Amino acid sequence: METTFVMIKPDGVKRRIVGEIIHRLEKKGLEIVDIKLLNLSKELAEEHYSEHKGKEFFDQLIEYITSGPVIAMVVKGNNAIQAVRQLMGNTDPIKAAPGTIRGDYGLTIRENLVHGSDSLESSKREISLFFNKNL
Template identity: 60%
Template sequence: MVMQRTFVMIKPDGVKRGLIGEIISRFEKRGLKIVSLKMVKMSRDIAEKLYDEHKGKSFFEELVNYVTSGPVVCMVIEGDDVVQVIRRMIGNTDPKEAPPGTIRGDYALSKSENVIHASDSIEKAQREMSLFFDKSDL
């Protein structure tokens, strides 16, 4: 077993629709540990840093505007192979391609309003966690 930590964020549509408890419950029922959690109103600067890899793409502005449109819930979650486990749990970015039983398959309304973000690698998780959490939070 290799314990890892990853960054997960419930996006504004998930918060607005009251899905926070349901999503956290899924992670806990899977045996994952919530190490730290906070609700924040993300600044444009942080949003641009979070989605830096998409800068220059056609959807970048829409994405930044969307994630700064309301509160988000940021979490650090720990578990065995947690990055891959959570990526499987959340499903494809496009809810039409996300299987039922995944978070996006069950709750996402569109490719842009897809409820949740999760790091796709350990390296990105480290960078993304540092945008929202101090070492003392972890």
């Protein structure tokens, strides 16, 4: 079993599609093992996205991700990291296939509704950052 970190971003919460996104994760067979709603501090946002520091979209990304509450989750299942990434679709919603969360609900690369860890290392780092757990 693998665990991964999933975050429903402020646009997903504002647009009331939290239930839809969780429904898709659960329909796939994934289990929500921890969940909370929180407002990201600038510090937590910058730490979470530290790999993008210095990129031209970084400041706007931090502004967006701190613009309202997010839902942070620990999600468990067989190949959970890859399963979540398939359900989310391409980072750019315009390139994401219909049937994926971003393909069905998104239009712009920044406001792409949902984040999922991209590797085992990232999932461990992100889970401990948001939930103070070492998995």
